[in-house]
Each structure stands twice: as structure tokens, then as C-alpha cells.
Amino acid sequence: MRSFKALALILLATLVVCSTAATGAAADEITAESYPALLSGKDDGTAFSLKLKVGTIACKEARYAGTVSAATTSLAVTPTIPEKTALGAHNCSLDGFFASTIHTNGCNYLLSVNGSGVTTGAASIECPAGKEITVTALVNCTIHIRAQAIVGNATYVNIGSGSTREITASIKTPGAGGGLEYIQTGTGGGTPCETGLFYAGGWTVNLTLTAAKESDGTHVGLFLS
Numbered sequence: 001m002r003s004f005k006a007l008a009l010i011l012l013a014t015l016v017v018c019s020t021a022a023t024g025a026a027a028d029e030i031t032a033e034s035y036p037a038l039l040s041g042k043d044d045g046t047a048f049s050l051k052l053k054v055g056t057i058a059c060k061e062a063r064y065a066g067t068v069s070a071a072t073t074s075l076a077v078t079p080t081i082p083e084k085t086a087l088g089a090h091n092c093s094l095d096g097f098f099a100s101t102i103h104t105n106g107c108n109y110l111l112s113v114n115g116s117g118v119t120t121g122a123a124s125i126e127c128p129a130g131k132e133i134t135v136t137a138l139v140n141c142t143i144h145i146r147a148q149a150i151v152g153n154a155t156y157v158n159i160g161s162g163s164t165r166e167i168t169a170s171i172k173t174p175g176a177g178g179g180l181e182y183i184q185t186g187t188g189g190g191t192p193c194e195t196g197l198f199y200a201g202g203w204t205v206n207l208t209l210t211a212a213k214e215s216d217g218t219h220v221g222l223f224l225s
Contacts, residue, residue, distance in 0.1 A: 028113045028156075029071040033163060033220040037211040039066035041077060041169075048081070051202030053184050054137050054193040057100050059092040061085050064109070064207055067214070071225065074112040076126065077209070079104050094137045105131045107147070109205070111169055113156050119224060123154040123171045123205075141193035144183040150203065152179060158223050159208075165221035171205040179203065 041064030049058040059081055066077040081102040085091050092100040107127040113119045125133065127147040135143035152173035160166050173179030180201030186192025211222035 028119050028224040029073055030068065030075055030111075030113060030167065030222070031071040031225040032068055032211045032222050034213055036067060036069045036214045037220055037222070038214050038217075039068060039075070039077060039209055039211055039222070040064065041066075041207045041209045043205060043207040048206070049202070049204045050135065050143075050180070051204075052135075052137070052143055052182065053196075053198050053201075054141050054143070055095040056202075057092055057094050057102070057135060057137060058096070059102065060089070061091055062205075062207070064209070066108075068211065068222075073114065074110055076108040076110050077207075078106070078108050098138055100138075101136045103134045105134060107131060107133050109171075111154065111156070113224060119156050121154045121156055122150070123152075123169075124149040138193065140186060140188040140190050142185045142187065144185065145180065145201075146183075148181055150180065152203070156224060160221070163219055163221045165223040167209045167222055167224060169205070169207050169209065171203065173201065173203045 043062040048062045049056060061082060063080045064077040066075055068075055081104060082091050083101050090099045092102055094100045107125055110124045110126050111121070112123065113121040125145065125147050133145040135145065137143060150171065150173055152171065154169060154171045157168045158165060159168055180203045181199050182201050183197050184193055184195060186195045209222060211220050212218060213220055
């Protein structure tokens, strides 16, 4: 009987340890060295793109801003996609030739993490009531992207060390068979684009997030912990 009780206690202790370990590994958190912190992000090159029915829109530059007041598993960043690059060239183009513009209208990207170190998480688009992301692809084609959860993958990675730590985020939808939902509207003369609701839009974002003290702008580490 004593042996049975001892065995039962050992099994119970094992279950408690395993349960605690599983709970601790449930999710990463996005953490800053101090709070509140201002977040800024950049996406340079041709890393931002939308693959749509009318064609592929690629942008050379995008900027992101947000705040974080405590360790969290998700945070919102507000994208800004300028019409012109820092050097004065047109920022976005359709299929590499036709100038395009993207107005985010106060919409945010909600970034969520759920792993450790190099983590695969999720991303979604959130917009104020009555707002949407609007893309002008041609003079006779407008794309409307509403608030939605994104079907695809988001990968977050720690880079740097100490107060220079940053987080890279890579978001990509599968395109064919799933992805971004959007409305495409053909207007005006000439040959307008096809009008309709589509569900297989491709959305690619690669950005680097950094943090700074809200009080004085001093750079602080931002990392997955």
C-alpha cells in the first residue's frame, strides 16, 4: 500500500511539472526593455506587394508606427505607404510600369505571436468603422481591402543584441486557394478592370520593428521573450 501511495505521488508530481512546463511554453511575448515605448518600423526595397486580379502592385517603401505599454502577445502597427519615395520616385507600381497609390485610412496591422525564438504567428487587418484600405491601381481600377483576418503565415524573428534588439516580421498569404479578400471596381472609360469580390489575393509584408522610450526617444531593445 505504501509503495502504491509513493508511486501515485511520483506520478502526480510528474504531471504538475509537465503541466507547468506546457503552460510556460504556451506563447512568446513581444517585450520592450522599458515602457511605455514607441514602435517604428520600415519596409525598404520591394518587400511590400499585393497580388490582385488586375496584376501585382509592389512598393519600394513603407513605414509603420505603434506603441507598447507592457509585454504582449499581439500589437497593432499603423502602416503608411507614401506616394513618393525618399528620393522622389513613385513608390508603388502595377506590374512594374503603372503608378499606383495605397491609402491605409487609419487601418492597422494586428501582429500576433505564439511560439518561441523564431515564431510563426498570425496577422490581421483592423480598420476604424466605415474605413478600408484603398488602392488605385489604374485610373479606371480601384481596390477596396476591408478589415479581416489573414489566411497565411506570419513569422517573427529576434535580431540584434542588448538595446539594439529588434523584431523582424514576415507576412505572406498563399494567394491561389486562399489569402486576401478584396473588392475590385472598374470605373471610367477605356478598358476598366474586372469588377467583383475576390478571395485569393496575395499579400506580402516584410518589416523590421524597433522601439524607443516615449519620454526621450532613446533606443531600447524590442524582442520576443
